[in-house]
Amino acid sequence: xxxxGQRSIAGGGDDRLSxxxxxxxxxxxxxxxxxxxxxxxxxxxxxxxxxGLLPRLVIDAREFEPAGLRAGxxxxxxxxMERVAGAVESLLPGDRAIERLxxxxxxxxxESHTVRRVVERLNDAVDSGKVAAGGLELVFRATSxxxxxxxxxxxxxxxxxxxRLLAAAASxxxxxxxxxxxxxxxxxxxxxxxxxxxxxTGLEELGMYQSDAGFGAVLDVGHAxxxxxxxxxxxxxxYKKLRVSSAPRLERVxxxxxxxxxxxxxxxxxxxxxxxxxxxxxxxxxEPVRLSKMLANAPHLVSLTLGFSSWRIWIExxxxxxxxxxxxxxxxxxLTGIFRGxxxxxxxxxxxxxxxxxxxxxxxDKPLDAKAPSDIYGEMPKSDDVTWQVPEFQHHHLKHLEFxxxxxxxxxxxxxxxxxxxxxxxxxxxLDDGCQGCDVVANEYFLSGGIKNKKPVLLxxxxxxxxxxxxxxx
Amino acid sequence: xxxxxxAAAAAADAEEKESGSRMITLxxxxxxxxxxxxxxxxxxxxxxxxxxxxxxxxxxFPLPNVDSKTLARVIQYCDEHGNKEAHTxxxxxxxxxxxKDFIAELDADKAxxxxxxxxxxxxxxxxxxxxxxxxxxxTIKGKTPEEIRTAFGIEYDLTAQDEEEIKEEDTxx
Numbered sequence: 001x002x003x004x005g006q007r008s009i010a011g012g013g014d015d016r017l018s019x020x021x022x023x024x025x026x027x028x029x030x031x032x033x034x035x036x037x038x039x040x041x042x043x044x045x046x047x048x049x050x051x052g053l054l055p056r057l058v059i060d061a062r063e064f065e066p067a068g069l070r071a072g073x074x075x076x077x078x079x080x081m082e083r084v085a086g087a088v089e090s091l092l093p094g095d096r097a098i099e100r101l102x103x104x105x106x107x108x109x110x111e112s113h114t115v116r117r118v119v120e121r122l123n124d125a126v127d128s129g130k131v132a133a134g135g136l137e138l139v140f141r142a143t144s145x146x147x148x149x150x151x152x153x154x155x156x157x158x159x160x161x162x163x164r165l166l167a168a169a170a171s172x173x174x175x176x177x178x179x180x181x182x183x184x185x186x187x188x189x190x191x192x193x194x195x196x197x198x199x200x201t202g203l204e205e206l207g208m209y210q211s212d213a214g215f216g217a218v219l220d221v222g223h224a225x226x227x228x229x230x231x232x233x234x235x236x237x238x239y240k241k242l243r244v245s246s247a248p249r250l251e252r253v254x255x256x257x258x259x260x261x262x263x264x265x266x267x268x269x270x271x272x273x274x275x276x277x278x279x280x281x282x283x284x285x286x287e288p289v290r291l292s293k294m295l296a297n298a299p300h301l302v303s304l305t306l307g308f309s310s311w312r313i314w315i316e317x318x319x320x321x322x323x324x325x326x327x328x329x330x331x332x333x334x335l336t337g338i339f340r341g342x343x344x345x346x347x348x349x350x351x352x353x354x355x356x357x358x359x360x361x362x363x364x365d366k367p368l369d370a371k372a373p374s375d376i377y378g379e380m381p382k383s384d385d386v387t388w389q390v391p392e393f394q395h396h397h398l399k400h401l402e403f404x405x406x407x408x409x410x411x412x413x414x415x416x417x418x419x420x421x422x423x424x425x426x427x428x429x430x431l432d433d434g435c436q437g438c439d440v441v442a443n444e445y446f447l448s449g450g451i452k453n454k455k456p457v458l459l460x461x462x463x464x465x466x467x468x469x470x471x472x473x474x
Numbered sequence: 475x476x477x478x479x480x481a482a483a484a485a486a487d488a489e490e491k492e493s494g495s496r497m498i499t500l501x502x503x504x505x506x507x508x509x510x511x512x513x514x515x516x517x518x519x520x521x522x523x524x525x526x527x528x529x530x531x532x533x534x535f536p537l538p539n540v541d542s543k544t545l546a547r548v549i550q551y552c553d554e555h556g557n558k559e560a561h562t563x564x565x566x567x568x569x570x571x572x573x574k575d576f577i578a579e580l581d582a583d584k585a586x587x588x589x590x591x592x593x594x595x596x597x598x599x600x601x602x603x604x605x606x607x608x609x610x611x612x613t614i615k616g617k618t619p620e621e622i623r624t625a626f627g628i629e630y631d632l633t634a635q636d637e638e639e640i641k642e643e644d645t646x647x
Contacts, residue, residue, distance in 0.1 A: 016588055017610070017626035024595055024607065031611035042619045045631050302561060332562040359562040400564050 022050065030056045034087060035063045053096060059087055060104040061141075077106045077143045078114075085117040092121045097130060102137035102180075107158040109143055112165050123171035134202045137180035154187035154210055154234075163192040175199040179225075182207035185234075190217045197221065210234035222246045222268070230254040244270060251275060256307075262287055263294040273298045279307030279336070282314035290316045295326040302331050309337030309365060317346065320391065323353035330354040336363040340407070344415035345390045351419065352393045360398060360419065364405030364412070390418065398423040404432040498525070499534030500549070502542040507534065510549055514556035519598035539596050544589045551576060551602050573601075577609050 020028075029037040029050060034057055041048045064083040069076035084105060092098075103122070107115060125131045140162060142155035166175070178200045188196070193213040197206070197220075205228040206221065212233070213219065221229060222245035229250060231242055240260045244250065246269040254277040258264035264280070267273065276298070280286075295301065304327075308314065333354060335347060344362065351360060401419050406412050420426060496512040498521070516522045521535060537545065554576075560566050580587045587606060594603040614622055623630060 016585060018628055020588060020591065024591060027603070027607045028610045028614070031608050032615060036615060039619060040614070040622065042632065043623055043628050043630075047628070048632065303563075332564075334563060359564050361563060400562070402564065 018044075018046065022053070025050060026054055030054055030058075033063050034059050034091065038087075052091075055098065056100040056102075057091060057098055058102045058104075059084055059091070060102070061106050062104065074109065074143065078108055081106050081108060081114045085114050088118050088121045092125050092130070097132065098125070098135065099132050100135045100137065101125070101131050102139075104139040105141065107140055107142050107155075107162055107186075109155070109158065112161045115162075116165055116169055119165065119169050119174070123169070123174055126173045126177050127171050131177065133177055134179045134204075136174075136178045137205075138178055139182040139207075140184065140186065142185040154185050154212060156187045159186040159188045159192065159211075162186065163188065163196065166196065176201045178203060180205040180207075182209065183211040184209045186211040188213045190214065193217075194220065197223075204228070206230070208232070216240045218243055220245060224248065226250050228252045231256070233257040233259065241266065244268060246270075248272065253277070255279070257281065259283070261285055263289045265294065267295070267297040270298055271300065274300060275303045276301055277305040277307070279305070279309070280314055281310040282308070282312035283310075286312075286314060288314055288316040290318065292318055292322045292326060299326055300329050301326065302329055303334075304330060304332070305334040305336065307336040308339070311339055313338070313342070313346070317349055317389075318353075320349055320352040320393070323350070324355070327354035327357075329356060331356060331358045332361070333357055333359070334361040334363070337365050338362065339365050340405075341411065343411050345418055347415065348391055348418060348422070349389075351395060351398070351422070352391050355395065356397050357395070358397055359400040359402065361402045362404070362415070364403070364407070393422055395423045396425055399425060399427045400430070401426060401428075402430045402432075406431040500545065501534055501536045502540055502545045503538050504542050506542045506545075508545060508549055510552065511557060514549065514552040517552040517556045517599050517601070519600070521597065537597075540593045541589070544586070544593050547580075547586075547590055548593050548597065548599065548602065552599065555601060573605055577605050580606065581609055581613075 017025075025047075029040060032040075034051070034054075037051050037054065041051050061077070061080045061084045064080040064087070065071075065076050066079050069079065084103075088103070101122075103118065105115060105118060122131075122136070126136070142158040175196070176199065179202055181197075181200055181203060188211075190213040197203070200206075201223070202225055203223045204225050206223070206226060207230045208219065209230075209232045218240050219231065219242045221242070224247075226247045227249050229244070229247075229252070231254070233256065241262075242255060242258075242265040244253070244265065244267050248269060249272055250270050251272050252275040253265070253273065255264055256277075256279045258280055264278070276295075306315065327350075333350060335350075338344065342364075344364075347362065351357060398419070401416065401423070403412065403416065416429060416431070420429070497509050498512050498515040500508045500510060500515065500521075502508070512525065515535075516525070524535060540548070554572050555569065558565065558569065560569055580590055587609065591603065591606040591610070594606060613625070617625065622628065
């Protein structure tokens with residue numbers, strides 16, 4: 001048997017890439033993207049037949065853009081799509097099986113027959129069983145209106161065309177075979193979106209990027225196999241609410257930016273939900289979200305990220321008891337984009353409500369005062385607007401506190417002290433001023449005593465290159 | 475209810491610790507024995523299935539395809555990923571940093587990188603295999619065919635006709 005690790009293979013020199021067996025070479029090529037992998041065919045006879053054996057094909061229109069033309073321009077995306085259609089037509093025929101096929105395509109503003117060519121090939125591949133069931137990943141990107149002032153708006157026209165194309169040309173087996181679907185910059189009508197999502201019965205991952213079903217629509221998701229869901233709204237994408245009715249396998253949800261007045265998402269049956277990221281730049285008409293209510297059906301969260309990035313803290317202070325059932329399994333809590341000057345002691349109620357928490361990560365924003373807030377964010381709250389009670393409690397599991405964007409000011413020192421007092425088993429605190437290359441300010445303070453000369457705290461400070469100093473409690 | 479599930483969880487926990495604390499011996503093709511925790515050995519799907527099938531845990535596992543130097547390095551990876559948790563952002567960051575340093579070191583010695591890749595493939599250590607193949611792919615990325623041939627010592631054996639056909643296909647893509 002061939003021996004892995006012996007250096008005696010003849011002609012090896014320094015590099016023995018060709019000594020690797022085909023299946024490993026295919027894995028390596030699989031990491032390269034189809035265009036680059038295709039280029040490797042000219043290496044030698046052996047390499048020539050390899051691209052045709054790839055079990056996972058990734059055809060991404062962005063890789064096919066010609067270099068000479070203006071980025072984002074119509075001519076460039078059109079040319080890229082012609083090449084994609086050509087690549088699909090030359091790669092999909094043949095009798096080999098494809099486990100996974102990812103197609104990332106542009107929808108063009110003036111025609112849809114290029115995409116139709118792609119869809120027709122997909123039909124064949126799916127109908128003949130060449131692409132494994134549930135082996136499709138599709139990304140549809142609307143291209144911009146070409147310099148029109150409303151170019152950032154999700155495209156209604158391209159959504160309409162896509163809907164029509166799929167209704168007319170997609171084989172009945174096509175959409176049920178889609179495991180991953182991403183829609184970028186598309187505005188559907190509510191029935192069109194509902195029907196599209198409804199037909200993708202095997203969906204495991206759904207991404208809606210600046211895509212919606214028009215102003216005030218509710219996005220309804222309920223897929224038996226769905227595991228990951230991401231909804232990123234741009235300033236112009238305005239769904240009213242995300243409703244996840246039943247997704248028994250859903251593990252991870254990301255919602256970034258919402259424009260509804262109340263809680264952005266409601267959960268029905270989501271017994272496997274472990275990870276939730278909610279980020280929003282709250283605007284003046286939005287009511288603070290009551291977490292215990294929104295998460296009532298998500299009691300198994302392990303990791304929660306809340307992002308603010310505006311003057312508004314968009315969650316409501318709550319009694320820890322009320323939140324505890326939803327936070328009982330929480331291990332990691334991350335709060336980002338909190339404005340500079342905010343008294344962070346309010347964050348303690350979250351810590352109190354999560355007795356199993358192991359790490360608590362705070363990220364203060366860059367100073368917002370550098371830029372006047374625009375009108376829609378309403379009045380600038382004073383830093384004492386968020387003055388929730390500071391609870392007294394003991395926390396036994398918290399091991400690590402991290403604070404990036406830390407500045408040597410009383411507010412910031414205070415939260416560090418408050419957490420330190422409550423967390424009996426805290427092992428490390430990492431403070432980082434968020435400024436790459438600046439010196440971190442923390443050491444001296446800790447070694448010389450606390451705020452207003454509370455009892456001195458002994459710390460060992462370890463410096464690792466390229467990372468913030470870790471202050472270890474000793 | 476609460477106490478019941480708590481007790482069950484504690485029992486499961488204890489059981490996990492029990493099996494995690496077992497030690498397993500892996501033997502390289504030179505006959506050198508490496509003793510690792512079961513948690514570490516379970517990073518390998520090959521060994522995992524042998525252990526779960528009630529295989530010869532006590533006698534240990536001979537690995538006739540892996541030499542000592544390679545096995546030592548593979549175990550270094552398995553120890554880190556098998557014995558450490560990855561629940562929190564920080565734990566994951568620590569693992570990612572380990573991976574980064576681990577692969578940077580391997581990348582400097584390509585022949586050794588291939589040995590580790592082959593061993594990861596043979597032992598079905600998914601994370602390690604993904605790490606090494608990605609690293610090799612990154613070396614290839616952005617190079618012209620001629621540069622790749624030089625870098626990897628690949629012998630050019632295509633006929634003019636082959637080349638013509640490839641060019642033909644490439645104009646589509």
